[in-house]
Amino acid sequence: MSDHLFEYLCRMGDNTLVLGHRVSEWCGHAPVLEEDIALANTALDLIGQTTLWLDLAGEVEGAGRDADKLAFHRDVWDFRNLLLVEQPNGDFGQTMMRQFLFDAWHLLQLKALMGSSNAQVAAIAEKSSKEVTYHLERATDTVVGLGDGTEESHNRMQAALDKLWPYVGEMFTSDDVDAAMVDAGIAPDPASLRPAFDALLDDVFTAATLVKPQDDFGHKGGKSGKRHTEHLGHMLTQMQWLQRAYPDATW
Amino acid sequence: MYAQMIKSTGEGVKSLEEMDPQERAFQERINAGGKIEPKDWMPDGYRKNLIRQIGQHAHSEIVGQLPEGNWITRAPTLERKAILLAKVQDEAGHGLYLYCAAETLGVTRDQLTRDLLSGKMKYSSIFNYPTLTWADMGAVGWLVDGAAIMNQVPLQRTSYGPYARAMVRICKEESFHQRQGYDIMMKMANGTAAQKKMAQDALNRFWGPALMMFGPSDENSVHSAQSMAWKIKMNSNDELRQKFVDECVPQAEYLGLTVPDPDLKWNEERGHYDFTQPDWDEFFDVLKGNGPCNTERLEARNKAWDDGAWVRDGLMAHAAKKRAAKLAAE
Numbered sequence: 001m002s003d004h005l006f007e008y009l010c011r012m013g014d015n016t017l018v019l020g021h022r023v024s025e026w027c028g029h030a031p032v033l034e035e036d037i038a039l040a041n042t043a044l045d046l047i048g049q050t051t052l053w054l055d056l057a058g059e060v061e062g063a064g065r066d067a068d069k070l071a072f073h074r075d076v077w078d079f080r081n082l083l084l085v086e087q088p089n090g091d092f093g094q095t096m097m098r099q100f101l102f103d104a105w106h107l108l109q110l111k112a113l114m115g116s117s118n119a120q121v122a123a124i125a126e127k128s129s130k131e132v133t134y135h136l137e138r139a140t141d142t143v144v145g146l147g148d149g150t151e152e153s154h155n156r157m158q159a160a161l162d163k164l165w166p167y168v169g170e171m172f173t174s175d176d177v178d179a180a181m182v183d184a185g186i187a188p189d190p191a192s193l194r195p196a197f198d199a200l201l202d203d204v205f206t207a208a209t210l211v212k213p214q215d216d217f218g219h220k221g222g223k224s225g226k227r228h229t230e231h232l233g234h235m236l237t238q239m240q241w242l243q244r245a246y247p248d249a250t251w
Numbered sequence: 252m253y254a255q256m257i258k259s260t261g262e263g264v265k266s267l268e269e270m271d272p273q274e275r276a277f278q279e280r281i282n283a284g285g286k287i288e289p290k291d292w293m294p295d296g297y298r299k300n301l302i303r304q305i306g307q308h309a310h311s312e313i314v315g316q317l318p319e320g321n322w323i324t325r326a327p328t329l330e331r332k333a334i335l336l337a338k339v340q341d342e343a344g345h346g347l348y349l350y351c352a353a354e355t356l357g358v359t360r361d362q363l364t365r366d367l368l369s370g371k372m373k374y375s376s377i378f379n380y381p382t383l384t385w386a387d388m389g390a391v392g393w394l395v396d397g398a399a400i401m402n403q404v405p406l407q408r409t410s411y412g413p414y415a416r417a418m419v420r421i422c423k424e425e426s427f428h429q430r431q432g433y434d435i436m437m438k439m440a441n442g443t444a445a446q447k448k449m450a451q452d453a454l455n456r457f458w459g460p461a462l463m464m465f466g467p468s469d470e471n472s473v474h475s476a477q478s479m480a481w482k483i484k485m486n487s488n489d490e491l492r493q494k495f496v497d498e499c500v501p502q503a504e505y506l507g508l509t510v511p512d513p514d515l516k517w518n519e520e521r522g523h524y525d526f527t528q529p530d531w532d533e534f535f536d537v538l539k540g541n542g543p544c545n546t547e548r549l550e551a552r553n554k555a556w557d558d559g560a561w562v563r564d565g566l567m568a569h570a571a572k573k574r575a576a577k578l579a580a581e
Binding site (some may be wrong): 092251 | 360
């Protein structure tokens with residue numbers, strides 16, 4: 001049980017860690033000052049959530065690892081984030097489409113976790129859901145605004161959606177870890193979130209004049225850690241460099 | 252100090268007797284410690300000077316995101332990453348208030364941005380230096396934000412109301428920034444041999460550029476005299492630089508680091524440290540565009556602006572559609 005819970009908490013924490021890192025790459029390079037502030041704010045929330053999830057993961061594991069140890073001293077195969085969040089930023093449209101798809105899933109997940117049988121999980125979910133409600137609101141407004149903006153912004157948003165769609169399915173797949181979480185009343189069945197997710201996407205894409213791709217093929221291998229994309233290794237190279245190069249140092 | 256070499260009318264300071272009644276009333280209000288507000292009458296020179304000064308300050312905050320943003324993805328712990336993100340976000344926020352303060356003087360943020368991107372308007376010379384190790388995040392917070400605070404605390408009393416009020420909030424945040432920088436320096440200076448080396452190297456590279464932040468000696472500058480009469484500059488550059496040195500030297504000693512100035516010594520008679528002036532030829536080179544990172548910094552800002560054009564256009568087009576739909580529904 002505790003192995004499964006550890007895995008599950010790493011999934012939550014690695015999602016926010018990897019996406020938080022990606023979003024932070026924008027710092028100082030956004031299309032307008034307000035977006036620089038909003039992107040930094042989003043990244044900051046995600047990094048804060050990472051600390052909560054991974055500290056709890058370390059506690060559950062009981063091997064003396066804290067959030068920093070988990071974040072900076074695991075290699076690619078030990079990461080449990082969705083493939084979606086490790087995708088490169090691309091243009092601003094791709095970044096915001098990735099954010100929207102993730103936030104739509106993330107908020108549903110957190111709302112379900114607020115009723116978790118594990119009090120610590122429920123508390124982290126409650127705190128995070130306040131932040132993620134804002135993330136989803138902002139991502140929705142941006143996807144609608146750019147989807148229904150100029151011809152160029154529309155085309156870029158449709159291209160972003162087409163490119164990222166194959167990474168959506170993984171959010172709703174199930175394995176032994178998920179089954180154990182459902183049995184223990186800790187987390188919801190991933191598939192149970194799909195109808196509400198689809199309904200939200202239909203509304204938002206209608207307003208954004210975007211077309212949801214027909215092909216529901218989904219890449220897998222992120223949350224299980226079996227096969228990440230090539231992008232994750234490069235990210236870790238940068239993220240973990242100081243800790244790896246100076247293992248004796250405290251910062 | 253984020254505004255350097257601000258040129259005023261260049262006419263020198265008029266005496267109250269030389270002023271017409273309107274200008275005299277304006278100057279007397281300033282002399283009495285009153286605030287000038289956006290709708291009040293003000294001399295053209297005062298307005299132009301303030302636009303340059305506030306604009307340069309705002310641009311510095313924006314370009315200043317880049318050297319620290321350079322380390323966000325390599326921050327060594329989650330807490331350090333969060334603190335650095337929060338700090339850089341504050342800086343973007345400072346840019347925003349300052350552009351708003353400048354807009355009350357009749358200029359738009361877009362105009363100021365165009366002038367930054369074309370190189371017509373400047374930003375502080377300090378941001379044209381590279382950040383090469385994690386200790387630079389400490390040195391930037393400690394020395395660069397420290398120097399900025401030296402100048403900005405008195406500016407909370409500046410004569411232009413919106414600028415003074417923006418500065419109150421900015422100073423609170425800057426003081427947190429300086430403390431986090433010094434905290435990084437303490438960890439590094441008390442850390443492993445490699446960390447100490449990084450800390451000393453960062454101090455070596457940032458000391459001179461930090462002293463330059465106050466600008467060259469302005470003893471005989473007509474620009475400074477006018478700005479001081481208008482209370483948009485509160486202290487001379489040399490006065491602030493001395494205060495900065497006096498404050499930093501004991502802090503460096505506490506860290507066990509050596510200030511890279513062999514002639515630095517306490518002068519009992521003056522009650523201040525004697526120190527070597529920074530390399531002013533280098534300073535003027537940096538202002539001319541020849542600093543180590545001028546090209547990259549401006550390129551990065553231009554790229555962000557150009558790449559973002561479709562986003563701004565898209566969001567504006569959407570807002571216009573929404574307005575039109577609302578009108579049609581009414």
